[in-house]
Amino acid sequence: MKNVLYVGNALSQRSKNLTSVEILSVRLKQFSKVKIASSKQNKLLRILDMVLLLLKNVSNTDYVLIDTYSTVNFYYALIVSQISRMLRINYIPILHGGNLEKRLIQNPRMSKMIFNNAYRLVSPSHFLKETFKNYGYQNVEYIPNTIEIGDFEFLNRDVDIIKLFWLRSFSKIYNPTLAVLILDSLIKKGYNTELCMVGPDNDGSLKEVKKLVKQLDLNVRFTGKLSKKEWIELSKDYNVFINTTDFDNTPVSVIEAMALGLPIVSTDVGGLPYLISHNEDGLLVPPNDVDAMLNAIIKLKEDQNLKNKLVINARKKVEKFDWKQVKVKWETLLS
Numbered sequence: 001m002k003n004v005l006y007v008g009n010a011l012s013q014r015s016k017n018l019t020s021v022e023i024l025s026v027r028l029k030q031f032s033k034v035k036i037a038s039s040k041q042n043k044l045l046r047i048l049d050m051v052l053l054l055l056k057n058v059s060n061t062d063y064v065l066i067d068t069y070s071t072v073n074f075y076y077a078l079i080v081s082q083i084s085r086m087l088r089i090n091y092i093p094i095l096h097g098g099n100l101e102k103r104l105i106q107n108p109r110m111s112k113m114i115f116n117n118a119y120r121l122v123s124p125s126h127f128l129k130e131t132f133k134n135y136g137y138q139n140v141e142y143i144p145n146t147i148e149i150g151d152f153e154f155l156n157r158d159v160d161i162i163k164l165f166w167l168r169s170f171s172k173i174y175n176p177t178l179a180v181l182i183l184d185s186l187i188k189k190g191y192n193t194e195l196c197m198v199g200p201d202n203d204g205s206l207k208e209v210k211k212l213v214k215q216l217d218l219n220v221r222f223t224g225k226l227s228k229k230e231w232i233e234l235s236k237d238y239n240v241f242i243n244t245t246d247f248d249n250t251p252v253s254v255i256e257a258m259a260l261g262l263p264i265v266s267t268d269v270g271g272l273p274y275l276i277s278h279n280e281d282g283l284l285v286p287p288n289d290v291d292a293m294l295n296a297i298i299k300l301k302e303d304q305n306l307k308n309k310l311v312i313n314a315r316k317k318v319e320k321f322d323w324k325q326v327k328v329k330w331e332t333l334l335s
Contacts, residue, residue, distance in 0.1 A: 001031065003062050004065060005054060005061050005063070006024070006037075007050040007080050010039040011041070020096065036053075037052075064092070065091075066094065068094060068114070069096045070100045070103050074103050081118065090119035092121070094122045095121060098247040101131050116137070122140075125142075127250070127273075144250065145250055151232070154261045157262070159307060161193070161194065165241050165257070166197040166244065170205040176209050177209055177212055180195070180212050180213055181212075185291075191301075195220045199224075200225040235262065240262065243264065243267060245266075246267070246269060246287050250272075258282070259314075259315060264310070265283045266282060266283070266284055267288075268285060276314075281317050282314060283296040
C-alpha cells in the first residue's frame with residue numbers, strides 16, 4: 001500500500017463546498033495511505049501546514065498529489081512541488097480550473113518549474129490535457145472527476161413550469177448574475193418561471209446578486225451551502241439545470257446534474273464542450289448571452305423529444321465517471 005500526501009484547500013468547514021482534496025482523498029484511502037493538508041483558513045498558515053506535512057513525512061512518502069489552480073493556489077503548488085523535488089519525492093499536480101492556461105502564458109518559468117519536473121500531470125478533462133500538450137507538456141494523464149453513480153437517482157422531469165436550478169459557489173467567474181437576468185427575461189416573455197440558487201458566497205458575489213434581484217423585483221430562492229444529500233433532494237423540485245460560468249474545466253456539479261436527469265443548459269467555455277455534446281446530451285450557448293440561454297431553455301420546454309434524448313444520453317455518459325471505473329486509473333498511476 002503506497003503512502004500519499006495530498007495537498008490542497010480542504011476548506012469545507014469554512015462555509016465552502018467540499019473540495020477535491022476532501023472528496024478524492026477519501027476514495028484513495030481504499031488502496032493507499034493518505035494524509036492531507038490543509039484546512040487552515042489563513043493563507044500563510046495553510047502553506048506552512050502543507051510544507052510541514054511534507055517535511056514530517058519525507059521518509060515514508062511515495063507520492064505527493066498537488067491540487068493546482070490558476071489562483072493563489074498556483075503558488076502553493078510551486079512551493080510544494082519544488083520542496084518535493086529537492087527531497088526526491090515524486091509529485092503529481094492535479095490540474096484544475098478552466099483558467100489555468102493563463103498561468104502557462106503569464107508565468108512560463110514558474111509553470112516549467114512545476115510541470116516539467118512532475119512524475120505525471122493528471123488532468124480531469126480532455127480540455128486541459130490538450131491545452132497542456134499544446135504548450136509542450138506531454139506527460140499528462142486523463143483521469144476524470146468522479147462520482148458515486150448510485151447516489152444519483154435518475155428522474156426524467158417534465159418542463160411545464162420552468163424551474164431553474166443553479167449550483168455553484170457565488171464567484172464572479174461563475175457569473176451568477178446571468179441566472180437572475182435569465183429569470184427576468186423569461187418572466188417578461190410570459191413564462192411562469194422559478195429560480196433556485198444553491199451555494200455559499202465566495203467573493204461577495206452573493207450580495208451583488210441579491211441586490212440585482214431586489215432591483216428587478218424578482219423572487220429567487222437562495223439556500224446557501226447545502227450538503228450533497230440536501231441539494232439532491234431539493235433538485236427533485238426543479239427541471240432545468242443552468243450553468244452560467246465564464247471560465248471552467250469539467251465541473252462536478254454539471255456531471256452530477258447529468259446523473260440526476262436534469263437537462264443541462266451551459267455556457268460553451270473551457271472544458272464544457274469536452275463534457276457536453278451540443279444537442280446530444282445538453283445544450284451549449286455562448287458565455288454571458290441572456291438571449292441564447294433563454295432560447296435554449298424555451299427549446300427544452302417546447303421540444304419534449306429533444307429533452308428526453310438529452311437527459312437519457314447524459315445519464316449514459318456520466319455513468320463512465322463512476323468511481324468503480326475511475327478507481328482503476330488511480331490504482332494504476334499510484335502502483
